[in-house]
Every structure is written in C-alpha cells, then in structure tokens.
Amino acid sequence: MELNHTHDANTRSWLESANAPGTDFPIQNLPFGVFRRKGSSETFRGGVAIGDQVIDLAAIARAGAVSGAAAVKAVNACAGDALNDFLTMGPAAWRALRHALFDLLKTGASGPGVNALRASLVPQAEVEHRVPTRIGDYTDFYTSIHHARNVGRVIRPDDPLTPNFQWIPIAYHGRASSVVISGTAFHRPMGQAMAPGASAPVYGPCRRLDYELEMGFYVGPGNALGTPIPLTEAEDHIFGMCLLNDWSARDHQFWEMNPLGPFLGKNFCTTVSPWIVTMEALAPYRVPFAHPADEPQPLAYLDSPGNSAQGGVDVQLEVRLEARAHRERGIAPDRLSATSFRHQYWTIAQMLAQHTVGGCNLQPGDLLGTGTISGPTPAEAGAIVELSAGGTRDVPLPGINAQRRFLEDGDTVILRGWCEKPGAARIGFGESRGEVLPAVG
Amino acid sequence: MELNHTHDANTRSWLESANAPGTDFPIQNLPFGVFRRKGSSETFRGGVAIGDQVIDLAAIARAGAVSGAAAVKAVNACAGDALNDFLTMGPAAWRALRHALFDLLKTGASGPGVNALRASLVPQAEVEHRVPTRIGDYTDFYTSIHHARNVGRVIRPDDPLTPNFQWIPIAYHGRASSVVISGTAFHRPMGQAMAPGASAPVYGPCRRLDYELEMGFYVGPGNALGTPIPLTEAEDHIFGMCLLNDWSARDHQFWEMNPLGPFLGKNFCTTVSPWIVTMEALAPYRVPFAHPADEPQPLAYLDSPGNSAQGGVDVQLEVRLEARAHRERGIAPDRLSATSFRHQYWTIAQMLAQHTVGGCNLQPGDLLGTGTISGPTPAEAGAIVELSAGGTRDVPLPGINAQRRFLEDGDTVILRGWCEKPGAARIGFGESRGEVLPAVG
Structure with a gap:
C-alpha cells in the first residue's frame, strides 16, 4: 500500500489531545470501534478514536458532516451497533471515510462538517465498548x-x-x-x-x-x-x-x-x-x-x-x-x-x-x-x-x-x-x- | 422425558401420506425446518414436515390456526427465515407448538384451524431448504x-x-x-x-x-x-x-x-x-x-x-x-x-x-x-x-x-x-x- 497525505507526520489536528506526544490516536491513526456512554442504555454505534475523544459516527452521519458519495455511504454503514456492513464495503469505502475524517480533523479545517464532528465528540474516559463486529467465525x-x-x-x-x-x-x-x-x-x-x-x-x-x-x-x-x-x-x-x-x-x-x-x-x-x-x-x-x-x-x-x-x-x-x-x-x-x-x-x-x-x-x-x-x-x-x-x-x-x-x-x-x-x-x-x-x- | 399422547403409535392423521407405512414423517414426528418454494424468490420461513407435505408456519401464524397462548407465541417465532427465536424459548414452547400441530393434524380434527393448516400445505417435492438456524458457532x-x-x-x-x-x-x-x-x-x-x-x-x-x-x-x-x-x-x-x-x-x-x-x-x-x-x-x-x-x-x-x-x-x-x-x-x-x-x-x-x-x-x-x-x-x-x-x-x-x-x-x-x-x-x-x-x- 502506497503512502499518501494521511500518513504525513507533520499534519496536526485542531483537537489538541490528538497532537500530544505519545498519544495512540493522532490524526494519522483514526481506528474504528463501537461504543456508547459508559453505564448508559444508549444503543452502541460506530466510533473513531482521535486524541482522548471518540467521534460518534452515527451523530456525524445524521448531521451530514462528511462529504463525497463514497464517504457518506461508508459513514452511514457505521451508524449501527456493529461494523459488519462497513467492513463488507471494502478498501475504497474504508479509505474514503478515513480520508474524509482526516480532512475534517486537520488544523485549519472549518465549516459545518467540522462543527458537527466537534459536537459529536465524547471523551474516551466516558465510553464503554463492545466487540466491534458480529463475529461469524x-x-x-x-x-x-x-x-x-x-x-x-x-x-x-x-x-x-x-x-x-x-x-x-x-x-x-x-x-x-x-x-x-x-x-x-x-x-x-x-x-x-x-x-x-x-x-x-x-x-x-x-x-x-x-x-x-x-x-x-x-x-x-x-x-x-x-x-x-x-x-x-x-x-x-x-x-x-x-x-x-x-x-x-x-x-x-x-x-x-x-x-x-x-x-x-x-x-x-x-x-x-x-x-x-x-x-x-x-x-x-x-x-x-x-x-x-x-x-x-x-x-x-x-x-x-x-x-x-x-x-x-x-x-x-x-x-x-x-x-x-x-x-x-x-x-x-x-x-x-x-x-x-x-x-x-x-x-x-x-x-x-x-x-x-x-x-x-x-x-x-x-x-x-x-x-x-x-x-x-x-x-x-x-x-x-x-x-x-x-x-x-x-x-x-x-x-x-x-x-x-x-x-x-x-x-x-x-x-x-x-x-x-x-x-x-x-x-x-x-x-x-x-x-x-x-x-x- | 415421559411419553405422552403424541407418542401413541395408533394415532393417525387426516393427511393420508402421514399414515403411509415407512414414511419418515408421521404425526408422531413433526420435525422443524426452514423452507420456501423451490426456485422462487419467496422469503424462507419455518415449516414442519408431515407425510409428503410441509406445514407453512408463517402462513398458519398469520391465519391464527393454532390456539393456546404458548403455542401462538411459539408459532409466531417460527415465521422468520431461521428458527433461532423459537429455539430460544425452550422446551415448554417447543412442546406447546408440537402438541398444537398434533391436535390439528389428527384424524377427526376439524374447524377453522384445521382448514388454515390444510391450506398452508406445500408438497415436499416442491420446496427447497436452508440451514434451519443462524449458527453462531x-x-x-x-x-x-x-x-x-x-x-x-x-x-x-x-x-x-x-x-x-x-x-x-x-x-x-x-x-x-x-x-x-x-x-x-x-x-x-x-x-x-x-x-x-x-x-x-x-x-x-x-x-x-x-x-x-x-x-x-x-x-x-x-x-x-x-x-x-x-x-x-x-x-x-x-x-x-x-x-x-x-x-x-x-x-x-x-x-x-x-x-x-x-x-x-x-x-x-x-x-x-x-x-x-x-x-x-x-x-x-x-x-x-x-x-x-x-x-x-x-x-x-x-x-x-x-x-x-x-x-x-x-x-x-x-x-x-x-x-x-x-x-x-x-x-x-x-x-x-x-x-x-x-x-x-x-x-x-x-x-x-x-x-x-x-x-x-x-x-x-x-x-x-x-x-x-x-x-x-x-x-x-x-x-x-x-x-x-x-x-x-x-x-x-x-x-x-x-x-x-x-x-x-x-x-x-x-x-x-x-x-x-x-x-x-x-x-x-x-x-x-x-x-x-x-x-x-
């Protein structure tokens, strides 16, 4: 796999915790999981880790925060309580959504998408997780x-x-x-x-x-x-x-x-x-x-x-x-x-x-x-x-x-x-x- | 497990093929599966074999053919394309539905439930099956x-x-x-x-x-x-x-x-x-x-x-x-x-x-x-x-x-x-x- 702009070590995020030395979750990572607020009865939904926060993918899907047809389709597939539908879509969809999130998170990004993403953030300290897919085997x-x-x-x-x-x-x-x-x-x-x-x-x-x-x-x-x-x-x-x-x-x-x-x-x-x-x-x-x-x-x-x-x-x-x-x-x-x-x-x-x-x-x-x-x-x-x-x-x-x-x-x-x-x-x-x-x- | 009236070898069904010597599916059996008409695009649903026919459990659930609260709940759980919900219910539910079907099938049974069951029958020669549950492991x-x-x-x-x-x-x-x-x-x-x-x-x-x-x-x-x-x-x-x-x-x-x-x-x-x-x-x-x-x-x-x-x-x-x-x-x-x-x-x-x-x-x-x-x-x-x-x-x-x-x-x-x-x-x-x-x- 070739490197692209999402691997550039110099890119920073407007979210300060994503730039902290030693963080597992800088803007170059953006790993996927499934979460809800700890101890709540909320439904689980897809999330992406950034710094010490979680992006609520269901919330940004509802808000229309990401743009581009492939990324929109991909984020919609992450709104449920397991990532199976998203994983079914393949590398082009995975890349489209990761790039869209990268673009919203980088320093200098602005607009309604950025605001919606910012509003969706939940501190990692306040969430609980589930196994991220329904594992068939x-x-x-x-x-x-x-x-x-x-x-x-x-x-x-x-x-x-x-x-x-x-x-x-x-x-x-x-x-x-x-x-x-x-x-x-x-x-x-x-x-x-x-x-x-x-x-x-x-x-x-x-x-x-x-x-x-x-x-x-x-x-x-x-x-x-x-x-x-x-x-x-x-x-x-x-x-x-x-x-x-x-x-x-x-x-x-x-x-x-x-x-x-x-x-x-x-x-x-x-x-x-x-x-x-x-x-x-x-x-x-x-x-x-x-x-x-x-x-x-x-x-x-x-x-x-x-x-x-x-x-x-x-x-x-x-x-x-x-x-x-x-x-x-x-x-x-x-x-x-x-x-x-x-x-x-x-x-x-x-x-x-x-x-x-x-x-x-x-x-x-x-x-x-x-x-x-x-x-x-x-x-x-x-x-x-x-x-x-x-x-x-x-x-x-x-x-x-x-x-x-x-x-x-x-x-x-x-x-x-x-x-x-x-x-x-x-x-x-x-x-x-x-x-x-x-x-x- | 004690024997009961559904095991009585002398009981016969109004469906003649269920009384044929050597049939796998007399009224004393009533095994469960999932089926649809062969080559059709119908959705799969639960079925029970009797003689050379299949009872369409979704059809008899819709028709209200079975009586008794436990049997009604059980047959409703068989209307989908896998039997997992029915299996979740346990032996009392399984028994209730098998007994209800037995009562509708035996010689001399009559009434709207029997008519609905008869109308639901599909010849086994005309159906195709699916693995009857969503197998987790x-x-x-x-x-x-x-x-x-x-x-x-x-x-x-x-x-x-x-x-x-x-x-x-x-x-x-x-x-x-x-x-x-x-x-x-x-x-x-x-x-x-x-x-x-x-x-x-x-x-x-x-x-x-x-x-x-x-x-x-x-x-x-x-x-x-x-x-x-x-x-x-x-x-x-x-x-x-x-x-x-x-x-x-x-x-x-x-x-x-x-x-x-x-x-x-x-x-x-x-x-x-x-x-x-x-x-x-x-x-x-x-x-x-x-x-x-x-x-x-x-x-x-x-x-x-x-x-x-x-x-x-x-x-x-x-x-x-x-x-x-x-x-x-x-x-x-x-x-x-x-x-x-x-x-x-x-x-x-x-x-x-x-x-x-x-x-x-x-x-x-x-x-x-x-x-x-x-x-x-x-x-x-x-x-x-x-x-x-x-x-x-x-x-x-x-x-x-x-x-x-x-x-x-x-x-x-x-x-x-x-x-x-x-x-x-x-x-x-x-x-x-x-x-x-x-x-x-």
Missing part, C-alpha cells in the same frame, strides 16, 4: 516459530517443532461466542486435568492459567464458499488489526488436545482491544516478510513479491501484569515481556489466503488471530508458560517483590501495541485488559 | 470409541486410543460459515499434503476425500459466559437432532492437524439434513447410556442417574454412495455401512455439559456434531477411511461393479436415519445428500 493461527519452539520444548523436548510448521500457516477454529471486549473480567475455568504419573484425571479449577499475546485482524468483503482468495488479493479482505489475548488453561488444554486440538483450554474467554487500526494507517510500518532464507521457502500459492517485500508489520508489543498488590499499593503494572510482530513466520496475507485455499468462506466481520507472538529471545516470549519454562521457573514481578509461574486470581493482564519510527507519526492500538476472577464451581 | 465432538480406534489404528497402530478418550467427550471447534444444507454440491478442496517419505509437501486437489456419518443437535436457550449448564439440565438446552456429514480431506487433515487439530481438512463443507427431529419426538427411542462397565466411569460432573438410564438414543443410520454410473444406469445407490447411534460412548447431554463446564457460552441455534458414528463391527464404520483401512482395501460398490478407497468426483453420499421398534411409531430424519464436484484451482 473466529480462527486462531499459530505463526510464531519462536512460540512454537518454546511451547514444543515443554511437550516434546527433542523435537519441538512439528514438521508442518515451516510449510503451513497452522490454525484452528476458535469460539466466537466467548470473544469479549477489553475490560471484561472472567472466572478461572473449571475442567479436567491429568497430573503427571496419575492414573485418572481430576476435575477442578485450572491450575496453569495463562495469557497469550496475539494480534487479531478483521475480515472485509470475504469470499463465497468454494472460491479461494489468492495471496495477491488477500489484503483487500483485511480491514485492520487489534490486540488479542487468547487466555489459555494449560492443564486442561494439554490433557484434552490430542488428537483434535485445543477446546475447553481456550474457549472460556478471548479478549480483544476496542479499536481496529486500519491497514491503511499501518502502511508506514510495513516491513519485509521475515521468512528466513535458510528455512523452506513457501509453496507458490503462499508466495508473492508483494508479500516478500512488505508482508510484515512492525508493531511493538508488550505484556504487563497488574496483581491485586499493585492496585492496593498504587504501583504500576510490571512488564512481563516485549517484542514486535515483525518476527512472525507467516504474514497476515498468507494466513488469510491459507484459510480460503480449500474453499472455506470468510465473511465480513470474521476475526482471525495470529497466534502467540514470541520474539527470538527468551525475554520476548508472549505467554507465561514460555517465560516460566512450563511452570518450572519463577517470573519476577519486581514492583511488588513477588513472582508468578502461572496467573493468580485478581491478576489483570494488559497488552499494549504501537508503531513508531523516525519520520513517521507514532500510532497505537490502545490496550487489551482482562482480570482473572476466582473459579465458580 | 459449530462444534464437532469425537465420541464413538469404535471410530476413534479405527482411525487411531491408521495413525498409531500400537496405541490407537488416546488416553483422554474414556474421560472426556473430546471436541474441536468447527467452521459455522461452511455448514450447508443437504443437496448442496461442493468442489473437491485444494490443499497441502505430505506423501510418506517425501521431503516437502505438495499442493493439489485432495486425493483422500471422505465423508463422516454424524448426527448434529441444535442448542436451545443456552447459557451466559461463565455459567456452566449442569448435566441434569443439559437436555433442556437441546431442541432436536439432524443428520450431519463432516466431509473430510484426509491427506490435508493428517498433514496439518498436529498439534492444533483439523482445520482445512474439514472446513470446506459440512452438510446437514433439512429437518430437526425434536427430542420430544425421540422420547420413545431413548436407551440406557452405553458406557461399558469395564471402562473408566465418568467423573461426577459427567454422571447422573437420568443420563445412565436413558441418555442414549437408538437411531438407525446408513450411508449410501451414488456414483455417476448409478445415475446414468438408473441403479439404486449402494449401501456402504449401517449402524445405530446407541453405540456412542458419550451422550449428547454429556457433550453439552462438557462444552460449558469451563464457562463457554452456548447460544440459541448453535450446532453441535457428535463426531463420526461407527458401530462395534467393521461393517458399521461411519467413514470410508475406516472401511478401506486407510485406503489399503477396496470398498465394493456391487450395483455398478466398481469399488472405492476414497471418494471420486461425481460421487453423491447419502445419509439416512430413522427410529423404529415394536409398539412405537416409526419416525425418520429424511436424508443428508451432497455431491463431490471436481477441484477448481
């Missing part, structure tokens, strides 16, 4: 070779990587109904686990509760059953990206998953961040595909010059843990790890192409997860089972002089993501946050 | 120990059964978007396969295409995230059952599925039969739970007296194959195998309870599959990979003097199911049918 991939090796070592020390990893963007179907918005607490799941050497499993609360640092991406127009999307067209079907926490009950998962994969070990909760950062906003941060030259090269249907040249995305990611003790003592959450999405073995375009190659149909609003994002060094691991080497080593929480091998009740896990580099505007994803409540059962 | 179980042993022998000859099988109703998340209605043809999927001894996989059309004989069941009210459904309440959340064919690309599946389970090997197509036979209609055919005394007994959360006494369902099942040659020569499809659902190792109540035990939420209209249903003898296997011992033995098609090891282009696989025993009315499921078209790619 949710799929989770497994595309970090470092994560695959780290986890593989726990289960198969001599042969950590399965032979298919370097050939297939591996994935499994996840549970759409239990995808929740950031801020939703969940109960530690009950389930079966088999202790090493035991002759029978035990039913009880999960004892090896974990998070997984992932990114998610939302499907745009999609495809009909039986009609694959080729790699070269894959990104036309990706609206944008978010943060995703694939909470995992490792004891339940490892007991149940042979031979058909994870089920209850994953389906009790998956958390997404409220804002979808568009692929257009991410354009300055595209990087070459990381597939190493000394690894098997992709089969032809998973290979293209565009994918090689800029299939990757350089998103900085971090995981923080906020225990009860942090909150009680007013101490900032401890950082558990940090890495970048640029290290992923397969690109999001390859994931989407692979998903459809057998004919499976993707629908507007579907959610795809990247799988745990672990970087090349041990400190860059995206799950605590990796940091604690399968629960055999303490992971320090220096802020409260404590440690973890797995998550405890009251722990809140916070994922953050952002992009920055010289000459480009810093843009961010906000955060994904979820608290572990005690088991019920 | 589709889950497929793996609960036949005979299937698990048969398939396990292909992959792990010395140790065919994984250690969790006798403790957990194993399942994986399937793909909801590619669930299609009986009669929908699909293309042989493209994908990756790794030949034995090869150093790299090959991309191409599936060479080991299979069917799986399964039953499906649809979720009623469901549960909130974090609130499991106990085993003793599980059947209040099951509306009814259907036939389900979990088409499988074995070469793609076996290459991709380690460690996260089947994905492209399954998600290109899943076929369901049009009619949902209600749990109430199946009440005469409930049988003791088949869990053998010499196997590990279920953990407490998967055990109840009711489940032991009548957790099973005795549904007769068969698989037939109709090749192009059968059609060209006017020869009836060959029967590949036959068995009963009574042999399943876990019950549908146990499957549903297990699905929610970690807190996962089920929603009205969700579809759960039982996994391949293979009986105790080799001739009762529910997939061709079992009948052909992993593609090493011919499976005869005597009608056309041919054989198969896997499916060929032009093959149509037909699943049928019915219940019969002395003293009870025979009821049937109709059929699930799908044709393999050549690969595109």
Whole structure:
C-alpha cells in the first residue's frame, strides 16, 4: 500500500489531545470501534478514536458532516451497533471515510462538517465498548516459530517443532461466542486435568492459567464458499488489526488436545482491544516478510513479491501484569515481556489466503488471530508458560517483590501495541485488559 | 422425558401420506425446518414436515390456526427465515407448538384451524431448504470409541486410543460459515499434503476425500459466559437432532492437524439434513447410556442417574454412495455401512455439559456434531477411511461393479436415519445428500 497525505507526520489536528506526544490516536491513526456512554442504555454505534475523544459516527452521519458519495455511504454503514456492513464495503469505502475524517480533523479545517464532528465528540474516559463486529467465525493461527519452539520444548523436548510448521500457516477454529471486549473480567475455568504419573484425571479449577499475546485482524468483503482468495488479493479482505489475548488453561488444554486440538483450554474467554487500526494507517510500518532464507521457502500459492517485500508489520508489543498488590499499593503494572510482530513466520496475507485455499468462506466481520507472538529471545516470549519454562521457573514481578509461574486470581493482564519510527507519526492500538476472577464451581 | 399422547403409535392423521407405512414423517414426528418454494424468490420461513407435505408456519401464524397462548407465541417465532427465536424459548414452547400441530393434524380434527393448516400445505417435492438456524458457532465432538480406534489404528497402530478418550467427550471447534444444507454440491478442496517419505509437501486437489456419518443437535436457550449448564439440565438446552456429514480431506487433515487439530481438512463443507427431529419426538427411542462397565466411569460432573438410564438414543443410520454410473444406469445407490447411534460412548447431554463446564457460552441455534458414528463391527464404520483401512482395501460398490478407497468426483453420499421398534411409531430424519464436484484451482 502506497503512502499518501494521511500518513504525513507533520499534519496536526485542531483537537489538541490528538497532537500530544505519545498519544495512540493522532490524526494519522483514526481506528474504528463501537461504543456508547459508559453505564448508559444508549444503543452502541460506530466510533473513531482521535486524541482522548471518540467521534460518534452515527451523530456525524445524521448531521451530514462528511462529504463525497463514497464517504457518506461508508459513514452511514457505521451508524449501527456493529461494523459488519462497513467492513463488507471494502478498501475504497474504508479509505474514503478515513480520508474524509482526516480532512475534517486537520488544523485549519472549518465549516459545518467540522462543527458537527466537534459536537459529536465524547471523551474516551466516558465510553464503554463492545466487540466491534458480529463475529461469524473466529480462527486462531499459530505463526510464531519462536512460540512454537518454546511451547514444543515443554511437550516434546527433542523435537519441538512439528514438521508442518515451516510449510503451513497452522490454525484452528476458535469460539466466537466467548470473544469479549477489553475490560471484561472472567472466572478461572473449571475442567479436567491429568497430573503427571496419575492414573485418572481430576476435575477442578485450572491450575496453569495463562495469557497469550496475539494480534487479531478483521475480515472485509470475504469470499463465497468454494472460491479461494489468492495471496495477491488477500489484503483487500483485511480491514485492520487489534490486540488479542487468547487466555489459555494449560492443564486442561494439554490433557484434552490430542488428537483434535485445543477446546475447553481456550474457549472460556478471548479478549480483544476496542479499536481496529486500519491497514491503511499501518502502511508506514510495513516491513519485509521475515521468512528466513535458510528455512523452506513457501509453496507458490503462499508466495508473492508483494508479500516478500512488505508482508510484515512492525508493531511493538508488550505484556504487563497488574496483581491485586499493585492496585492496593498504587504501583504500576510490571512488564512481563516485549517484542514486535515483525518476527512472525507467516504474514497476515498468507494466513488469510491459507484459510480460503480449500474453499472455506470468510465473511465480513470474521476475526482471525495470529497466534502467540514470541520474539527470538527468551525475554520476548508472549505467554507465561514460555517465560516460566512450563511452570518450572519463577517470573519476577519486581514492583511488588513477588513472582508468578502461572496467573493468580485478581491478576489483570494488559497488552499494549504501537508503531513508531523516525519520520513517521507514532500510532497505537490502545490496550487489551482482562482480570482473572476466582473459579465458580 | 415421559411419553405422552403424541407418542401413541395408533394415532393417525387426516393427511393420508402421514399414515403411509415407512414414511419418515408421521404425526408422531413433526420435525422443524426452514423452507420456501423451490426456485422462487419467496422469503424462507419455518415449516414442519408431515407425510409428503410441509406445514407453512408463517402462513398458519398469520391465519391464527393454532390456539393456546404458548403455542401462538411459539408459532409466531417460527415465521422468520431461521428458527433461532423459537429455539430460544425452550422446551415448554417447543412442546406447546408440537402438541398444537398434533391436535390439528389428527384424524377427526376439524374447524377453522384445521382448514388454515390444510391450506398452508406445500408438497415436499416442491420446496427447497436452508440451514434451519443462524449458527453462531459449530462444534464437532469425537465420541464413538469404535471410530476413534479405527482411525487411531491408521495413525498409531500400537496405541490407537488416546488416553483422554474414556474421560472426556473430546471436541474441536468447527467452521459455522461452511455448514450447508443437504443437496448442496461442493468442489473437491485444494490443499497441502505430505506423501510418506517425501521431503516437502505438495499442493493439489485432495486425493483422500471422505465423508463422516454424524448426527448434529441444535442448542436451545443456552447459557451466559461463565455459567456452566449442569448435566441434569443439559437436555433442556437441546431442541432436536439432524443428520450431519463432516466431509473430510484426509491427506490435508493428517498433514496439518498436529498439534492444533483439523482445520482445512474439514472446513470446506459440512452438510446437514433439512429437518430437526425434536427430542420430544425421540422420547420413545431413548436407551440406557452405553458406557461399558469395564471402562473408566465418568467423573461426577459427567454422571447422573437420568443420563445412565436413558441418555442414549437408538437411531438407525446408513450411508449410501451414488456414483455417476448409478445415475446414468438408473441403479439404486449402494449401501456402504449401517449402524445405530446407541453405540456412542458419550451422550449428547454429556457433550453439552462438557462444552460449558469451563464457562463457554452456548447460544440459541448453535450446532453441535457428535463426531463420526461407527458401530462395534467393521461393517458399521461411519467413514470410508475406516472401511478401506486407510485406503489399503477396496470398498465394493456391487450395483455398478466398481469399488472405492476414497471418494471420486461425481460421487453423491447419502445419509439416512430413522427410529423404529415394536409398539412405537416409526419416525425418520429424511436424508443428508451432497455431491463431490471436481477441484477448481
């Protein structure tokens, strides 16, 4: 995707909070979500983050604030309580609306459209969010070779990587109904686990509760059953990206998953961040595909010059843990790890192409997860089972002089993501946050 | 579930085709689906099968044909193009509507309601169907120990059964978007396969295409995230059952599925039969739970007296194959195998309870599959990979003097199911049918 004037790092907004250093939401970002005033009975509707405010897309649609036929049609599709209709419209519509908002927000803009937009603003501190689409199906991939090796070592020390990893963007179907918005607490799941050497499993609360640092991406127009999307067209079907926490009950998962994969070990909760950062906003941060030259090269249907040249995305990611003790003592959450999405073995375009190659149909609003994002060094691991080497080593929480091998009740896990580099505007994803409540059962 | 007057085998209908020996749809059945006139642009609406006709539920709702507040509310919920609202209402509503229809259909019934129902009838030969609910999530179980042993022998000859099988109703998340209605043809999927001894996989059309004989069941009210459904309440959340064919690309599946389970090997197509036979209609055919005394007994959360006494369902099942040659020569499809659902190792109540035990939420209209249903003898296997011992033995098609090891282009696989025993009315499921078209790619 080529850069255009909406990527110009020098453009500023008349909204001062959008120009604040370190903001996730400058005028160059403009991510989409669904919101209403916190605690109200308002209907949810589409919104776009700018600085510390949310643009109410339903309000500006009613007010006729945006101009241009494509942008008008697009903003009207954002007035409902999910973004599916907007995502169905495809890249031209997405771009038209983002550009129209950019033009209304930049310094010096004026007129009735600007006034209507200004009147629609709601402070982010006063809103609550919903999962931004009606997710038809949710799929989770497994595309970090470092994560695959780290986890593989726990289960198969001599042969950590399965032979298919370097050939297939591996994935499994996840549970759409239990995808929740950031801020939703969940109960530690009950389930079966088999202790090493035991002759029978035990039913009880999960004892090896974990998070997984992932990114998610939302499907745009999609495809009909039986009609694959080729790699070269894959990104036309990706609206944008978010943060995703694939909470995992490792004891339940490892007991149940042979031979058909994870089920209850994953389906009790998956958390997404409220804002979808568009692929257009991410354009300055595209990087070459990381597939190493000394690894098997992709089969032809998973290979293209565009994918090689800029299939990757350089998103900085971090995981923080906020225990009860942090909150009680007013101490900032401890950082558990940090890495970048640029290290992923397969690109999001390859994931989407692979998903459809057998004919499976993707629908507007579907959610795809990247799988745990672990970087090349041990400190860059995206799950605590990796940091604690399968629960055999303490992971320090220096802020409260404590440690973890797995998550405890009251722990809140916070994922953050952002992009920055010289000459480009810093843009961010906000955060994904979820608290572990005690088991019920 | 106790038997009532709707199960009386002696009751007959004024509609003669409902009294025909061998009909799947006597007055004691009354299964629900969604239909419209074939090739028309009518909107789909709820329907109930009786004899060789379909009762148009939208028409009888408009006409005020049913009486009783509960039945009126229920039939109104069936007027739309999916049964989700009706399934949300729960067993009392389901029963009220089935009983109201029974009363209108029985011999001797008369009055304006009967006249309106009669006027609503559409011949089954003139209708087309849609998947009867908007499926939020589709889950497929793996609960036949005979299937698990048969398939396990292909992959792990010395140790065919994984250690969790006798403790957990194993399942994986399937793909909801590619669930299609009986009669929908699909293309042989493209994908990756790794030949034995090869150093790299090959991309191409599936060479080991299979069917799986399964039953499906649809979720009623469901549960909130974090609130499991106990085993003793599980059947209040099951509306009814259907036939389900979990088409499988074995070469793609076996290459991709380690460690996260089947994905492209399954998600290109899943076929369901049009009619949902209600749990109430199946009440005469409930049988003791088949869990053998010499196997590990279920953990407490998967055990109840009711489940032991009548957790099973005795549904007769068969698989037939109709090749192009059968059609060209006017020869009836060959029967590949036959068995009963009574042999399943876990019950549908146990499957549903297990699905929610970690807190996962089920929603009205969700579809759960039982996994391949293979009986105790080799001739009762529910997939061709079992009948052909992993593609090493011919499976005869005597009608056309041919054989198969896997499916060929032009093959149509037909699943049928019915219940019969002395003293009870025979009821049937109709059929699930799908044709393999050549690969595109």
